[in-house]
Amino acid sequence: MLERLESLRQDALARVAEATDAEALRVLEKELLGKEGVISEILAAIPTLPQEERRDTGRGANALKGELLEAIGSKRALLDEALVEALRDGGGFDPTLPPATPARGGLHPITQVRREVEAIFTSMGYEVLDGPEVELDYYNFQALNVPVDHPSRELQDTFYCDDSHTVVMRTQTSPVQIRAMERLKPPFRVIAPGRVFRNEEQDATHEHTFHQVEGLVVGEDIQVGHLTWTLRRLLNELFERELEVRLRPGYFPFVEPGFEFDVRCPFCEDGCRVCSQTTWIEFCGCGMVQPCVLEAGFSGREDVDVSKLTGFAFGFGLDRLVMMRFGIDDIRNLMGGDLRFLEQFPC
Ligand SMILES: [Zn+2]
Incomplete structure (x- = not known):
């Protein structure tokens, strides 16, 4: 054995x-x-x-x-x-290497600035509202006193979703203002940040999809002074210093009087690329809400006496603000989806 x-x-x-x-x-x-x-x-x-x-x-x-x-x-x-x-x-998989760390996502620069703007307004007692991006013509145009022959209604500007043109991709965030008037009881202060859509030729300053922030304040004895104070406060907080501002007359169908609100360029003293050498930046359109818009918004509301109400509204482009904040010179970068671009703004 x-x-x-x-x-x-x-x-x-x-x-x-x-x-x-x-x-x-x-x-x-x-x-x-x-x-x-x-x-x-x-x-x-x-x-x-x-x-x-x-x-x-x-x-x-x-x-x-x-x-x-x-x-x-x-x-x-x-x-x-x-x-x-x-x-x-063989140049293939190496089982002895540690696994790749999953990439951490970050906030889009538009989201970063939008949150900053929301924080400033909520600190002033504003409510942040949302609304549909696919909107009825009534909310996008009619209730905002946009006449049928207004240029912004023409086909080259608006994406219509149906042949009868009753449904549109909203061209502005203003429809949220009408929805706010239908639902809220004055006095109220709201902002509506969101995406809007225009059927436009794209270039360095124009995109078919961009972002707005609109604001609406309704109550008794609301005046232009409240409007300018609010916008100044916003800009001072955003740029962390006192900036010179000015009001110029401007036309917007749903406000009267309407203004262009300009701010002194925060980046230069005698002209630069951002302000197109003018030292002023057109920041937003604004004005006192037309009585007919208030009437349309509060129509059918027995708990609201429209005759006592006044209000102001404003709207500005969030993309423009983001470009100013981060020194971006082509708006198409924002929605282009190129990670090499977006990774430059970690948050
Ligand atoms: Zn400048």
């Missing part, structure tokens, strides 16, 4: 050394050391041996078992290492 063990040992070690892959090694291991393997067979046969052979056979078989276990373990390690080497040399 001891001779058989010795020949088995030599044969088994030679076969382990010759195994070429993990699967061959696994089969061999089962054959040698498995429950029904050669070693188990020898150990099971010990009671049938002559008394004097039993002890040495038992010792020999267990020693061989230990030796084979170790040989197979070392061989497996060698095979694993060779596999990794082969993968690495």
